[in-house]
Amino acid sequence: MPTLILVRHGRSTANTGGVLAGWTPGVALDERGAAQAAALPARLAGVPLAAAVTSPLQRCEETLRPLLAARPQLPLHTDERIGECHYGDWSGRKLAELAGEPLWEVVQRHPAAAAFPGGESVRAMQARAVDAVREWNERVEREHGEDAVYLMCTHGDLIKSVVADALGLHLDHFQRITADPCSVTAIRYTRLRPYLLRLGDTGDLGGLVPHTGEREGAAGDAAVGGGAGAP
Template identity: 50%
Template sequence: MATVILVRHGRSTANTSGVLAGRTPGVHLDEVGRTQADAVADRIAAAGPVALAASPLERCLQTAAPIAAATGLEVTVDAALQEVGYGGWQGRTIKELLDEPLWKTVQSTPSQATFPEGECLGDMAARIAGALRAHDAAVEAEHGAGAVWVAVSHGDPIKAALADALGLDFDLFQRIHVDPGSVSIVRYGSTRPTVLAMNTHAGDLAWLKAPVARPDDADVGGGAGPTTSPHGS
């Protein structure tokens, strides 16, 4: 049973301009985003990850670069971790998209939302869940059940992955919020996933090294927690 650290890329130039970047090439981290990427790398290095995968889009590769430098890992680029294919919505401002009839569907019943000439949100959810589980199984097979690894992706795919891990109906995934530069953590098991953290911004992750006595069982009553504080020293 490995553990994946899900990292949303740092803040990008599209984030601050209110544009839905999607898969548009040439969208880079801004100064804040680069600072966020460095901070995430410091947090993650303490967990001793054994593998690092990332979306092929520039903002994710720029976020993964300091993680790779801090951990000595090579970045495995995986197109299955990339952003939603927003099709005709790509490159448009959020302000103008608010008036599109599809906007209400995206908000209330995203499983029924297919972007014009683009991807169905339900298909995206299946794509990201399948990719993460495949990577996770490979990491566990090579490095053992206590291994920690990292996936750098985008807001909606990470939200979908967390909804899947929580067992939520996908139409509820908009209840989850994931900021640029944030870290969420999922431990996949043979019986069910466990969500260890969502949308966190601070604290080293050395506590993820702690062995788990019964990895497929929930701690009835909440358990004693890790011996190392998840908030760092």
């Protein structure tokens, strides 16, 4: 079966503003995010991609533009199932403000039971993302062969949920996984089990330097929505 490369979109204006964007329109890459996207073609230069699939949201489409310009023959598909979590009434609100909501602790400690008001549950988000991956695996293998590699450009919580599924982790553990902006995660699928080849690879080790910032709260909370990455 194919190898899937999951790329989180580059850093966005919502990430740096500490806002949970969700499906809010008009959320673009910030200056650093644009630079991250511009570096993506070189990072993937040695990888023969059969296809690219993107979330319909602007920040993902902007992330893929330099790669598509470098590879004009690369087929591009849009799939709403790998779009951001529908955060409902939480969308567009400051993360610092949301951290005071009773639901925040559920999202952190027991996300399998979390459902966003006016939006979807974390379980539903994972289910649609994993369904999309499985269907694209079959399609890519059918059209390009079992050794094909393809790419999905999507969002932090989506990537974390797909990785949890690949590792056989309960959804309550998905907050232990991190995917920084424009990081690359690679999963090779086989008939019997997936193999996690890369996780949150940003192409350098700068993200390993201890820092204070938006990735985690004072209590070690996970970055809902993915966070802004290392400063």
